[in-house]
Amino acid sequence: MPIRRRPERVETHDGPAIELRGIGRTYRTGRETVVALRGVDLVVKQGQVVGMLGRNGAGKTTLTKILSTLLLPTSGTARVFGHDLVSEVRAVRQLTGVVFGGDRGLYERLTARENIQFFAMLNGVARRTVAHRIREVLADSGLETVADRPVESFSKGMRQRLHIAIGMVTRPRLLLLDEPTVGLDPVEAERLRTAIGQLRDDGTTILLTSHYLLDIERLADRVVLLAQGRLVADVETSRFTELAGHVATVTVRGRGLAPEALRRPIPGLVVDVVKQEDPLWMARLRVEGWAVGSFTSLSGLLGAGDVVDFSIAPVRLEDAYTELENLARRWATHTSATGAAEYGTGWNTAADAGGPVERR
Known part of the structure; x- marks a missing residue:
């Protein structure tokens, strides 16, 4: 059972949790320039859960890394709870938790409790509150009974839940989740969805990247689709299946x-x-x-x-996703063939999924 949280002072901000305007990101690989993101506009309200879909290479992880301040955008502006991602990095990091998951990023010979304590102290959690915070996140992630076991003995699902616990120990107002259930068996995946659902119910803003549409269906309020670095769809999850046609x-x-x-x-x-x-x-x-x-x-x-x-x-979410991917490929072909503006265009799926329109 989750432990009752102590009240604490929370910075107030009346605007959106995430506000992206014209975000672009390019990489130099030898003589070649790779465009990872192209003019992405996105606004996420506080307390909202947004599912981000797209094929490998669509730009999902790049966008997540920019929001976590691990990468700087090449162009555009980005704010998290009103703080600029470039000029107010410290403030953004204090408000944001990041969970990339996988087997990396954990100390195998330390226990789950010791791992959480290390990252809590590293991120500035006060000594007087760290023990209570650790008990909270261990309870919320269902790791109480294994808290003092070394991580090298953990299953993949337990490691994923430990990543979630580490991401939440600072009590972030924004949580970035990148493929949280990848590689998990159905039971572990469901346990993790339950833990994430609890965070949503507590008012945490979540940006969820996943290839598993069940994660999106169960957890997200909205769905956005990235294709070739562009945001080409943005629709409420309840209306997502309508896009299948x-x-x-x-x-x-x-x-x-x-x-x-x-x-x-x-x-x-x-x-x-x-x-x-x-x-x-x-x-x-x-x-x-x-x-x-x-x-x-x-x-x-x-x-x-x-x-x-x-x-x-x-109709299933998979049908809608397949249709959107087909539309995105046709749109990309259209823009390449006609020489349409590289930035600022996309599929306005909320109004008409039938062709490319200008985003304003």
Whole structure:
């Protein structure tokens, strides 16, 4: 059970937790210049959990490192609780916790308690409060019973929870989580999601980077998508599946030949696949929306053939993510081919996911 926290003075700030304007980052590798981030604009309200998605190389880790002050932006401005990331580094670090996870960053021969104490003292936690803080984060991360075991005996899931505990011992108002559940078994991953959910409920602002959409679905209020260094989507998690462009997938199997209706446009439905596998046929269709027309079309299709099996699968986050990735690739191809401005353009998915528009 989490330990009751002692009240303490907290710096007040009425604005957003994160405010990024035109953030860019380039690297020099020999004679080549690599653009990691291109004109990223992002505002995160206090207490909000934002899930950041994108393929490897999209710029997620670079953006996380900039917010943690490990990297400086090449262009643009960035503020954390009103403090400039470049000129007020100390203030930003006092308000921010970072969890990159993995096997690195822990002292194997020290116990979990000793690891937390070391990083707490390193980050300026007062001696008079450090013992109480350690008990708090051990309880919140579920490591109380193993607190005095050396870390070299820990499983991967226990190490991840220890990383979370270290990140929270300074009581940061902003927590940056980079792939917190990667490589964990389902039980450990769920334990970690529970711990992160507790931080969210306590009002901590969280930027969560993950390839696991279950993490995003369970924890995030908003989803942003990075592609080739640009922020190309920003939408509430509850509306994320709407970006897939359909509400469900219908799979139909029948005997004999596939109905001719499947080879013509069907109101309210999009035919994805039709296969003839004698003596059966199979068709997979996307339902654009549950309306009278969709039900009428499905009824007519089922009556047109000798149907033996019929199933409906609601749209998943994976479907929306795949659609967004496809849109992002088409948009990147469009900007490269037309010579569109390198900065300041993207997919305005909240209004129209159908093409590139200018961000203002």
